[in-house]
Amino acid sequence: MNTMASISTPAGASSPAFGAHPGYRRMFAPDQLTLGIFLPLRFYQGDMQALAGQADLVADIDRHGFAAVWVRDVPLFDPAFGDAGQVFDAFTYLAFLAARTQRVALATGSAIFSLRHPIDLAKASATIDQLSGGRLVLGVASGDRPAEFPAYGIEHAERGARFAQSVAYFRALLR
Template structure:
């Protein structure tokens, strides 16, 4: 079953208002624990590397909401692997989404992404619909096949079959969210609540062991790894070609270490850059011209306080790009 076209009264219409537009979000945790000072604080606190300091997470999420960012994104790390290192935002995504729904008012709430084969799709459908109701229709459900092989035997799931598990789960969730008319002859078993949106938008992070054609036919958007604009262009062109007459938004992430000097040039880092706000504006403009609809900024490498980076980008970079009026 194919997913709905973008828009149609959903959070997707706020994330990707139309062709040629770019919106900006932020990826949780809103911590700079991978900066020089952040690593020092991590060691002093006795935290393992990759486990962020969450003391100010609620205030920073609320700040991003007030400043006009379009979306907050969080990850699904069911089991922390010290060898893998990154614990994401630590909290399980679904109760955390409920918490963020109460802590914010306008910003979209997205997952990037739920490791779908490790969860029963009916549980995911119910939790996602619950969050969508609690947030007044602000949920974007990013999904994936998962990237940590040790988790699969722990959950009793066959790693080799994760691609089929993703396809089955998407079908089951779409059916669970579909309105069911009242029928004569007795009650109908169904998932409650229904989403606040017509359906919960589904976005694939990576390919989820699927073909591009399957993604375009069954999902509402695609999250791809960060690339500089010159390298992103062929990726975006292939995605738009596969989507055909029903374009689906292309999303990406970017690590940002925002320099104090507004004119500081681009210095590449893994999956992002150290740069001033002028170069950041140019960099994002390049991604926009490629056809990228949304960029989630990640501040874990930021040498400056997260609040400072959020405020400067909101003041000088956000106004440059098209998107919904969030003032």
């Protein structure tokens, strides 16, 4: 990611800047308790049937006024980590769920910026946000599963610097 080294780190937007964003407004409605769910609802243990019907449940929670559905960006299964995480690709799954819902915010908890290229992150994020009517809420992280980094040819110790560079590049791309 040497091409990102020359991009300065802009300051983040203030909360009023998000006031017009449909997904943000849905999750952080003033003076209201909002509820969301985190997927997967059932842990994958080698049988995809455990995940069957989740999209139908998400469509139901959308109709019942839930604020958000969250998915985790877990690139690789690490049995030593203690959970199955998200089996589906977070962005592909959110796009699928966007097509099945009308109002619920679609949130990542969190996209691993240090393992993904900022161009791909920006395109996937902007696509889902546009196609869903502005319902994407993008949580970001540097990655907490050390086993994933060698698979990408990245040193775990470099994740902080990579994260900062990726966020700056991502912001520049979206401008």
